[in-house]
Amino acid sequence: MASSVSESTYESQNDAQLDQLHSKLQTLRGVTTDIYDDAERQNRMLDDTNDTFSSLGASLSHSSRRVAHAFGLSSTGGVRQTRIIAYVVGGFLLLWITWTTRGFWWGSAQDGV
Secondary structure (H helix, E strand, C coil): CHHHHHHHHHHHHHHHHHHHHHHHHHHHHHHHHHHHHHHHHHHHHHHHHHHHHHHHHHHHHHHHHHHHHHCCCCCCCCCCHHHHHHHHHHHHHHHHHHHHCHHHHHHHHHHCC
């Protein structure tokens, strides 16, 4: 009789620990599923971000080609780059000359007042 009581006690302890192990496995399975779902969501977000940046890069490339063509910086013709640079330098030179000689042009009108 004593051996059947101890066997019954051991059996109940084994069942209790088996239930605890089953509960821990269910919790671990839930955590694993949550991690997998989060990784999949982040992968989709990274793919969408990659697609967005690829689209932006293509759009910027297209825009830069159009600007280069408009200003003649491309090899297809139009005004050459040196001509554009000469216009910009000439414009700044003209502005500088106007600024330094403004006293000659507008100084006499202010002296008379």
